[in-house]
Amino acid sequence: MSRFWSNTTKNITPYVPGEQPKNKSLIKLNTNENPYPPSPRVLEALRSYALSDVKLYPEPESDTLREAVAEFYGISKDLVFPGNGSDEVLAFLYQAFFNRDDLIAFPDITYSFYPVYSKLYDIPYREIPLRDDFTIDFEAYPQDLKAIIFANPNAPTGIAITLEEIEKLLQQRPNTLIVVDEAYVDFGAESAVPLINRYDNLLVIQTLSKSRALAGMRIGLAFGCRELIMGFERIKNSFNSYTMDRLAQTAGIAAFRDKAWFDENRYKIMKTREAVKAELRAMGAAVTESMSNFLFASIPGVKGSDALALFREEGILVRNFKSPARIADWLRISVGTDEQMARVLEVVKKIMERTPNQ
Amino acid sequence: MSRFWSNTTKNITPYVPGEQPKNKSLIKLNTNENPYPPSPRVLEALRSYALSDVKLYPEPESDTLREAVAEFYGISKDLVFPGNGSDEVLAFLYQAFFNRDDLIAFPDITYSFYPVYSKLYDIPYREIPLRDDFTIDFEAYPQDLKAIIFANPNAPTGIAITLEEIEKLLQQRPNTLIVVDEAYVDFGAESAVPLINRYDNLLVIQTLSKSRALAGMRIGLAFGCRELIMGFERIKNSFNSYTMDRLAQTAGIAAFRDKAWFDENRYKIMKTREAVKAELRAMGAAVTESMSNFLFASIPGVKGSDALALFREEGILVRNFKSPARIADWLRISVGTDEQMARVLEVVKKIMERTPNQ
Numbered sequence: 072m073s074r075f076w077s078n079t080t081k082n083i084t085p086y087v088p089g090e091q092p093k094n095k096s097l098i099k100l101n102t103n104e105n106p107y108p109p110s111p112r113v114l115e116a117l118r119s120y121a122l123s124d125v126k127l128y129p130e131p132e133s134d135t136l137r138e139a140v141a142e143f144y145g146i147s148k149d150l151v152f153p154g155n156g157s158d159e160v161l162a163f164l165y166q167a168f169f170n171r172d173d174l175i176a177f178p179d180i181t182y183s184f185y186p187v188y189s190k191l192y193d194i195p196y197r198e199i200p201l202r203d204d205f206t207i208d209f210e211a212y213p214q215d216l217k218a219i220i221f222a223n224p225n226a227p228t229g230i231a232i233t234l235e236e237i238e239k240l241l242q243q244r245p246n247t248l249i250v251v252d253e254a255y256v257d258f259g260a261e262s263a264v265p266l267i268n269r270y271d272n273l274l275v276i277q278t279l280s281k282s283r284a285l286a287g288m289r290i291g292l293a294f295g296c297r298e299l300i301m302g303f304e305r306i307k308n309s310f311n312s313y314t315m316d317r318l319a320q321t322a323g324i325a326a327f328r329d330k331a332w333f334d335e336n337r338y339k340i341m342k343t344r345e346a347v348k349a350e351l352r353a354m355g356a357a358v359t360e361s362m363s364n365f366l367f368a369s370i371p372g373v374k375g376s377d378a379l380a381l382f383r384e385e386g387i388l389v390r391n392f393k394s395p396a397r398i399a400d401w402l403r404i405s406v407g408t409d410e411q412m413a414r415v416l417e418v419v420k421k422i423m424e425r426t427p428n429q
Numbered sequence: 430m431s432r433f434w435s436n437t438t439k440n441i442t443p444y445v446p447g448e449q450p451k452n453k454s455l456i457k458l459n460t461n462e463n464p465y466p467p468s469p470r471v472l473e474a475l476r477s478y479a480l481s482d483v484k485l486y487p488e489p490e491s492d493t494l495r496e497a498v499a500e501f502y503g504i505s506k507d508l509v510f511p512g513n514g515s516d517e518v519l520a521f522l523y524q525a526f527f528n529r530d531d532l533i534a535f536p537d538i539t540y541s542f543y544p545v546y547s548k549l550y551d552i553p554y555r556e557i558p559l560r561d562d563f564t565i566d567f568e569a570y571p572q573d574l575k576a577i578i579f580a581n582p583n584a585p586t587g588i589a590i591t592l593e594e595i596e597k598l599l600q601q602r603p604n605t606l607i608v609v610d611e612a613y614v615d616f617g618a619e620s621a622v623p624l625i626n627r628y629d630n631l632l633v634i635q636t637l638s639k640s641r642a643l644a645g646m647r648i649g650l651a652f653g654c655r656e657l658i659m660g661f662e663r664i665k666n667s668f669n670s671y672t673m674d675r676l677a678q679t680a681g682i683a684a685f686r687d688k689a690w691f692d693e694n695r696y697k698i699m700k701t702r703e704a705v706k707a708e709l710r711a712m713g714a715a716v717t718e719s720m721s722n723f724l725f726a727s728i729p730g731v732k733g734s735d736a737l738a739l740f741r742e743e744g745i746l747v748r749n750f751k752s753p754a755r756i757a758d759w760l761r762i763s764v765g766t767d768e769q770m771a772r773v774l775e776v777v778k779k780i781m782e783r784t785p786n787q
Contacts, residue, residue: 073629073656075526075575075606085666091486099485108481117480117676123466125475125645125680127457128449128638155513158669166549168433191524191667217433248433271431280486287483287675298431308443309549311516317645318475318676322483 079191086187089390098414100405101388103255103365105284105340107408109322110332113285116325117318129317132304136320139327140292144264150294152303153323155314157254157278157291160303162188163310164274164293167302168248169194173217178207179395182226182252205230205359209240218248223263224255227392227403229361231260241270248299250274255363257282257337258344264294271296281364282337283326290315290323340364344406350416354423357401366404370419372426375400385418387411437549444545447748456772458763459746461613461723463642463698465766467680468690471643474683475676487675490662494678497685498650502622508652510661511681513672515612515636515649518661520546521668522632522651525660526606527552531575536565537753540584540610563588563717567598576606581621582613585750585761587719589618599628606657608632613721615640615695616702622652629654639722640695641684648673648681698722702764708774712781715759724762728777730784733758743776745769 072081089102108114130136133153141148154160165188169175172195177185179198189196202208205228212219219240224231241249251263253275263275275294280286293303307314315323326333348366351358357369370378375391379402382389390403404415430439447460466472488494491511499506512518523546527533530553535543537556547554560566563586570577577598582589599607609621611633621633633652638644651661665672673681684691706724709716715727728736733749737760740747748761762773 073654073660074604075630075657076660077524077526077528080525080660080663083663083667085663086670087666088486088489088670091489102486104486105484108484113483114480117483118476122472122475125471126463126466126642128446128460128462128644129647131446131449155674156669156671158671162668166435167438168435170435187667191664246432272433284484286486289487289671289674296431299433302431302434302438305438305441305443306549308445309441309545310520311514312444312446313514313516313647316513316647316674316677319674 079193083190084187086184090388092388096386098387098407098411100407100411100415101390102286103281103363103405104286105281105336105364106406106411107284107336107339109284110326110329112329112332113322113325116321120318120321125317129313129315129320131313133315133320136315136323139324143327143330144294146264146268146294149297150267150300152293152300153315154291154293154307155319156280156289157252157276158184159314160276160291160293161252162191163303163306164250164276165189165192165194167306169217174213174215175218175220176212176216177220178225180205180225180228180398182222183392185220201228207232216244216247218250219244220250220252222252222254224258224260224362226255226363227365227367227390227398227401228359229255229363229365229367230359231362234261234263234266237263238266241266241273245272248272248274250276252276254278255281257333258341258364259362267294267296271298274299279323279326282333284336285322285326288319288322290319340406343409343412347406347412347416351419354419356419364406366406367401368404369401370422370426373400373422375402378402378422381422382418385414385421387415387418437551441548442545444542448746450746454744456745456765456769458765458769458773459748460644461639461721461763462644463639463694463722464764464769465642465694465697467642468684468687470687470690471680471683474679478676478679483675487671487673487678489671491673491678494673494681497682501685501688504622504626504652507655508625508658510651510658511673512649512651512665513677514638514647515610515634516542517672518634518649518651519610520549521661521664522608522634523547523550523552525664527575532571532573533576533578534570534574535578536583538563538583538586538756540580540612541750543578559586565590574602574605576608577602578608578610580610580612582616582618582720584613584721585723585725585748585756585759586717587613587721587723587725588717589720592619592621592624595621596624599624599631603630606630606632608634610634612636612639615691616699616722617720625652625654629656632657637681637684640691642694643680643684646677646680648677698764701767701770705764705770705774709777712777714777722764724764725759726762727759728780728784731758731780733760736760736780739780740776743772743779745773745776
């Protein structure tokens with residue numbers, strides 16, 4: 072520790088992302104990346120970019136990217152805020168809207184970066200337990216919250232809620248900011264973006280890392296009414312004038328302009344997911360009704376840490392979360408190609424065969 | 430304003446960067462970009478990048494980039510922290526090292542983002558006037574400071590201080606973090622990076638936007654002892670697991686591996702700067718002894734805002750800072766190509782000819 076560290080630096084426990092192995096022969100199903108390359112239009116846009124322009128600063132407000140996203144959703148570009156990955160957008164969310172005397176809440180089982188941001192910005196928070204079936208119990212949330220944050224579909228459970236449920240929440244809690252993190256929404260859930268024109272207490276967060284296959288380019292988005300988006304802009308412009316480089320903006324623009332690739336890719340992944348889900352259940356594994364690009368599964372009689380190690384021995388990286396304790400024996404397995412998932416099923420079979428109390 | 434805005438969002442005045450015009454026929458000398466494209470090795474690295482890999486997250490700690498930078502400077506890679514532009518690195522600096530009851534200080538005339546960060550993170554600060562000749566008066570800084578931040582060469586004056594002065598400061602104030610922002614150091618000043626192994630109270634900040642011609646790729650660096658770099662890492666990993674995308678890292682790596690281009694480019698810009706500096710002085714303008722890739726000049730009898738407007742009429746963007754008042758009649762003019770600078774001299778001549786009290 073340095074005597075110069077701030078209290079925040081001393082006290083914080085940083086988020087730990089899934090491993091990014093240098094060994095490329097491993098089957099990487101631990102960070103929910105897309106197993107397929109991005110749209111050929113994205114590759115072409117990057118390949119044909121006039122690279123000598125990188126000497127100049129990028130568009131500070133990413134206007135062209137905002138336009139492409141807005142056109143995709145049929146909304147105004149002023150209702151879109153792009154950032155350097157949805158992680159950056161989420162970090163700005165905390166600073167733009169929460170004070171040190173506000174209380175916010177999110178599920179006890181969800182994206183584990185939410186409590187880290189709370190500690191980074193010193194925002195009091197409560198983690199509200201999911202029901203036993205891993206669904207969100209909004210009735211259990213206190214009334215006087217500044218914000219409720221949740222992922223839809225939720226992570227790492229993959230379970231989605233309906234737009235009706237979200238709309239009910241927006242109406243019941245007009246003074247609470249409802250933040251819907253839609254990192255995985257394109258794999259079978261319904262986006263709340265069309266509701267932003269009707270509710271000024273709604274913020275939707277998205278990423279291009281999953282359904283657009285651009286994890287390596289770091290592009291995230293917020294959607295909300297104009298005043299909420301202005302909040303993001305004020306913080307961003309007090310933090311970094313240019314958060315997105317020229318090539319990231321170029322990739323994002325091309326991605327939103329290729330709806331055909333987008334639909335084809337996500338349906339392919341959903342199809343693989345459903346097939347593997349059915350096979351795992353047939354083998355006796357517990358599997359949630361995931362609407363995302365990952366499966367959340369538990370092999371009866373096998374500890375999560377053991378299963379993780381056995382997968383790794385077989386050259387497959389998956390993810391296991393030690394806390395809370397009730398998900399410690401579950402694995403989050405990203406949906407890869409059909410070939411990769413066939414290997415996953417083989418490994419599950421192998422693990423089950425050598426488990427005596429099966 | 431939204432009822433959901435935090436106090437920070439309500440109260441802050443965001444930084445305003447120089448204009449990024451869509452009209453490409455303007456001569457753009459307002460944001461200190463490099464007038465030349467980056468190293469051909471950078472262009473080649475981007476062109477030959479295996480683009481389908483952008484589906485995968487980038488290296489979270491940018492290890493390969495750290496190695497390339499460390500090799501350039503002959504230091505350990507653990508003493509280098511890369512970020513999404515030096516603006517992001519500076520923002521992390523405030524959060525990693527300053528508390529709300531610390532006092533920090535910087536010159537009254539310097540990079541005008543420093544007070545914005547102070548307000549963003551609620552860190553008390555003092556702006557200490559430069560001497561009349563625009564040099565930094567370290568004797569005037571209070572004794573009990575958590576940090577002193579300054580740019581070397583300073584902006585927008587371009588005036589540099591020696592390594593001896595910096596070393597004296599480090600020795601005189603062992604409990605004050607000395608932060609040297611070297612955005613412009615490669616154009617004639619001496620880097621303090623070699624001192625990081627000897628002083629645990631030194632942090633050096635650099636950018637690839639100026640001397641590496643990569644403003645569009647957003648790459649910044651911090652250098653310091655291991656404990657200080659760990660402070661940056663803890664904050665970054667609580668903010669965004671992956672702050673630099675794959676192509677930004679690729680560009681940065683190639684840039685640091687091409688020392689020949691780097692030296693050729695910066696000497697060319699320095700040569701242009703010195704020639705224009707001499708011409709402006711011969712014409713009667715006041716010009717500081719800039720060691721950066723910009724000139725800081727004042728045309729006698731001409732108001733800064735008028736000069737700015739006259740340049741713009743002639744199709745040239747330069748920058749003028751309204752405050753503090755004693756630099757309101759000065760212009761910051763980025764060093765462009767020789768052809769662009771010939772146009773600058775023509776415009777200065779024209780302005781002087783039509784100024785009656787010349």
